[in-house]
Amino acid sequence: MRKINLLFAIFLTSAQCFAQIPAIGGYNEPLPKVVTPGNVSESKGMQAPSDAISLFGGTDLSQWTGNNGDPEWIIHDGMVMVKSGSGDITTKKEFEDFQLHIEFMHPADITGEGQMRGNSGVYLQGLYEIQVLETYNNNNKTYVNGQTGAIYTQHAPLVNPLRKPGEWNTYDIIFMAPTFNADGSYKTNPRVTILLNDVLIQNNAIIYGETVKNTVAEKLRGPIRLQDHGCTVNYRNIWIREL
Numbered sequence: 001m002r003k004i005n006l007l008f009a010i011f012l013t014s015a016q017c018f019a020q021i022p023a024i025g026g027y028n029e030p031l032p033k034v035v036t037p038g039n040v041s042e043s044k045g046m047q048a049p050s051d052a053i054s055l056f057g058g059t060d061l062s063q064w065t066g067n068n069g070d071p072e073w074i075i076h077d078g079m080v081m082v083k084s085g086s087g088d089i090t091t092k093k094e095f096e097d098f099q100l101h102i103e104f105m106h107p108a109d110i111t112g113e114g115q116m117r118g119n120s121g122v123y124l125q126g127l128y129e130i131q132v133l134e135t136y137n138n139n140n141k142t143y144v145n146g147q148t149g150a151i152y153t154q155h156a157p158l159v160n161p162l163r164k165p166g167e168w169n170t171y172d173i174i175f176m177a178p179t180f181n182a183d184g185s186y187k188t189n190p191r192v193t194i195l196l197n198d199v200l201i202q203n204n205a206i207i208y209g210e211t212v213k214n215t216v217a218e219k220l221r222g223p224i225r226l227q228d229h230g231c232t233v234n235y236r237n238i239w240i241r242e243l
């Protein structure tokens, strides 16, 4: 009987392996959807590809809400600047799995230090903060899991490719939403891969829960939220592709 069970187990394992192997040889369909990439230039950054949802293209914040209605952040020269004290801004639309592109720049004449030097943040699903802080060349001393590229308080970035104040930085963030057990706990944690200035800084990192609190919020979809931490930070070219 034991031998039969063993043979059955081998058969099942083999069947699962075979099931995962794609057919050998070429195939002709379905054709991948054609996407036109966005223009890239030093002066304007990386614009949205044809299948992206533009969240901020340089002229208006119609996709966003503020704490008390319309956002008060300041639009100028194709970018939007945090208005200190006005509160975070949040997208009206909510997202599950996505690719998010966002560019940010600290002012060349930035002041402050530690967590008060150019602090802002990109909250994925409104819950998980990817830190924005002026930490060029590791000159601004702070805790490493609180510097730019950190999943705030959870993971420090793998490396620090941040550009200096007055220059634009790009975040490309690929986020996989969590799934949940019946009791509301994570069945699969949220995961995130991040490139900062085209350099990998988070590699399919496990997110443990809402940043800082590390608690689980049972939400399959959520908005993008940008943080007002009382510091001046500019953003441009914010676009998202739902996966």
Ligand code: MG
Pocket (backbone or CB within 6 Å): 119, 120, 121, 129, 131, 132, 227, 229
């Ligand atoms: Mg922050």
